[in-house]
Amino acid sequence: MPRNSKELFLLAIAMLMVVMGLYLGLGGVGKEPELRLRFTAGDESGLRHRLATEFSREAAKSGIQLSVAPTDGSEDALERLSEGEFDIALVQGGLVMESDSPIRQISALHIEPLHLLVKSELAELISQKGLSQLAGRKVNLGATGSGTSSLASEVLQFAGLGAANRGGEAKYQANSLGYSEIMKLSSEELPDAVFTVSTLPSPIADFLTDKHQYKLVPLRFGEAICLEAFLDLGSEPTAGAVDKQHIYTTTIPAFTYSVEPASPSQPLETIGTRLLLVAHERIRGDQVKRLLECLYRSNLIKAERPAIDASILELPTEFPLHPGAELYRQRNKPIIAGDAVDYLEKVLAIVATVAGGAFFVVQWYLRASRRRREASFASYMARVIAIEDESMRNELASQLDLATLIRLQRELAALKSEAVGKFAAGKLEGEGLIHGFLALVNDARNQLTRLILHQRENIEEIAASQHHTVEEIWLEQSRANSQNASPNA
Numbered sequence: 001m002p003r004n005s006k007e008l009f010l011l012a013i014a015m016l017m018v019v020m021g022l023y024l025g026l027g028g029v030g031k032e033p034e035l036r037l038r039f040t041a042g043d044e045s046g047l048r049h050r051l052a053t054e055f056s057r058e059a060a061k062s063g064i065q066l067s068v069a070p071t072d073g074s075e076d077a078l079e080r081l082s083e084g085e086f087d088i089a090l091v092q093g094g095l096v097m098e099s100d101s102p103i104r105q106i107s108a109l110h111i112e113p114l115h116l117l118v119k120s121e122l123a124e125l126i127s128q129k130g131l132s133q134l135a136g137r138k139v140n141l142g143a144t145g146s147g148t149s150s151l152a153s154e155v156l157q158f159a160g161l162g163a164a165n166r167g168g169e170a171k172y173q174a175n176s177l178g179y180s181e182i183m184k185l186s187s188e189e190l191p192d193a194v195f196t197v198s199t200l201p202s203p204i205a206d207f208l209t210d211k212h213q214y215k216l217v218p219l220r221f222g223e224a225i226c227l228e229a230f231l232d233l234g235s236e237p238t239a240g241a242v243d244k245q246h247i248y249t250t251t252i253p254a255f256t257y258s259v260e261p262a263s264p265s266q267p268l269e270t271i272g273t274r275l276l277l278v279a280h281e282r283i284r285g286d287q288v289k290r291l292l293e294c295l296y297r298s299n300l301i302k303a304e305r306p307a308i309d310a311s312i313l314e315l316p317t318e319f320p321l322h323p324g325a326e327l328y329r330q331r332n333k334p335i336i337a338g339d340a341v342d343y344l345e346k347v348l349a350i351v352a353t354v355a356g357g358a359f360f361v362v363q364w365y366l367r368a369s370r371r372r373r374e375a376s377f378a379s380y381m382a383r384v385i386a387i388e389d390e391s392m393r394n395e396l397a398s399q400l401d402l403a404t405l406i407r408l409q410r411e412l413a414a415l416k417s418e419a420v421g422k423f424a425a426g427k428l429e430g431e432g433l434i435h436g437f438l439a440l441v442n443d444a445r446n447q448l449t450r451l452i453l454h455q456r457e458n459i460e461e462i463a464a465s466q467h468h469t470v471e472e473i474w475l476e477q478s479r480a481n482s483q484n485a486s487p488n489a
Contacts, residue, residue: 035287036065040077041090043143044070045179047199048112048275051300052090058298064291072178073146078103078278087283088291092147092197093318094246094273102281104322106288107295108315109275110308111250114151115205116217116270118193123215131159131217135171138191143178151273152195154242158225179204187212199275201256209257216257216264222249222271246318247271279322288324289331380419381437387412388444391451400455409448416441 041052049070056066066088071077074092081089082101092112097103118126118134125133139156142148156162161171175191182194182204190212196204208214229244250272257263277295279288295301296310313321313329387408394401394408419437422428463469 034063034065035290036067037087037283037287037291038085039066039068039088039090040071040080040086041068042071042073042077042092042146043179045183045203047201047203048090051199055295055298055300058300059291059294062290062294064294071145072143073148075147075150076145079145081278081280084280084282086280088277088279091276091278092151092273093276094242094244095147095150096241096243097319101319103278103319104281104283104325105317105319106277106279106322106325107292108312108317109277109300110199111248111272112197112199112275113250113252113270113272114148114155114219115196115198115202115252116152116155116193116219117196117205117208117214118217119190120213120215122192123217126217131156131161134159134161134193137172137193138175139172140175140177140182140191140194142176142195142197144176146178147273148195148197149176150242151197151247151271154244155195155219155225155271158221158228183207193217197273200252206257209263216252216268218268219270222247222269225271243318246273248273274318276318278319279324281322283322283324285322285324285327288322289328292325292328380415381440383415384412384437384440384444387415388447391444391447395447395451400451400458402452402455402459405448405452405455409445409452412441412444412448 039052039056041048043049049068052066052068056068059066069086071080071089074095077086077089077091078095078097078101080086082097082103088106093108122133122137134156139152141152156170156172162169173191177185177191179196182190190208194204194208194214196202198205205214205216209216226244226247226249229247232244248271250270252264252268252270254264254266254268255262279291292310301308310329313325391405391408394404416438419428420434423434428434
């Protein structure tokens with residue numbers, strides 16, 4: 001095919017593909033309708049609620065209107081979500097719901113650490129003697145209906161301080177103050193210890209450490225409390241309890257709440273649960289898919305440390321996975337056209353396939369032809385290597401064969417001239433190959449030249465010692481070499 005015709009053909013194919021792309025990308029895809037969802041993320045004084053509010057602003061840019069309203073905490077949010085009062089919620093993980101709950105998981109997010117903050121005079125006692133020093137003291141477990149309350153009760157039960165919801169009498173004075181209530185109290189009115197589960201940095205922890213000099217206390221028995229999940233195997237978890245399979249060991253980084261004085265002064269061991277985005281089962285799969293597309297583009301995800309992405313959907317779920325999350329997870333797999341694809345799109349797809357296939361067949365043919373022409377270089381290189389091999393054998397022999405060396409040099413020159421002539425005429429292709437071929441020829445020629453010069457020096461020495469001319473010795477050796485070579489011919 002002439003060069004101009006080939007270029008016109010490729011241009012026509014490219015223009016056809018552009019037109020098809022514009023049709024399918026602009027004309028074939030309509031604007032998605034506005035989506036309105038009711039959203040909660042617990043106490044409005046908590047960081048979780050702030051994250052939900054920020055996410056709602058970003059979602060609005062994608063046509064998703066999220067109406068954010070507060071609840072008393074994660075348990076309250078889950079209950080009201082289950083009753084249909086909300087569509088989606090950001091909640092603390094690790095909480096058990098009824099087996100027939102209509103709640104479905106959209107995505108797990110980061111781990112939220114459990115903070116235990118105590119008054120400064122109590123911190124030293126706990127560091128020396130353990131959590132037993134909380135006995136008889138006021139301990140704020142979190143607002144009634146919060147996930148913090150359930151997890152804090154579980155921790156105190158594990159530490160041997162009992163819990164009212166386990167049928168026994170608690171050895172501490174349980175408080176159930178919300179974040180906003182705590183912030184209104186004076187130092188004398190505040191409880192001795194405060195639990196909170198929060199994304200870092202926790203607003204209530206920041207407030208207590210800054211304004212009232214509370215200290216963070218490590219919870220170093222995280223691995224041990226997680227192991228209790230084995231003891232619960234086979235038993236039916238009760239609603240409102242904590243599922244220890246979904247408790248994780250984690251740390252609060254040093255200096256999270258203050259640099260001078262350091263708070264904490266070193267990475268603080270504790271436990272935590274994953275933040276979950278959940279939805280009511282009535283929410284359609286395509287709506288959840290849109291929500292996830294927005295979520296994984298949002299600052300809520302970009303601000304994560306360490307960063308997370310859609311691969312987190314592969315983690316074991318705490319609630320049944322919403323079909324929309326599965327739809328999002330399968331988004332990159334091939335889609336089989338269904339009833340939604342009309343006749344024209346099918347025709348265009350077939351034409352595109354045939355045109356694309358024909359284009360690649362033509363390209364394959366052209367490349368195959370080029371490879372056949374380039375293969376000729378292989379034979380030329382093989383001949384050069386054969387010359388090098390014969391030269392090497394001559395060098396390793398007891399005496400250099402001058403006639404053979406001269407013959408090889410002439411063959412090499414003829415081979416180079418032939419190959420360069422074909423390349424110039426367009427019968428051989430490959431600039432890289434011609435450069436490699438010429439380098440190989442030059443190496444072989446240098447080797448032969450070196451051997452011939454070496455033998456010439458030998459002849460001159462022999463001629464001088466025997467009082468003969470160089471020409472006489474040269475002809476004598478040439479005849480001797482020819483006679484030695486004739487039996488092998």
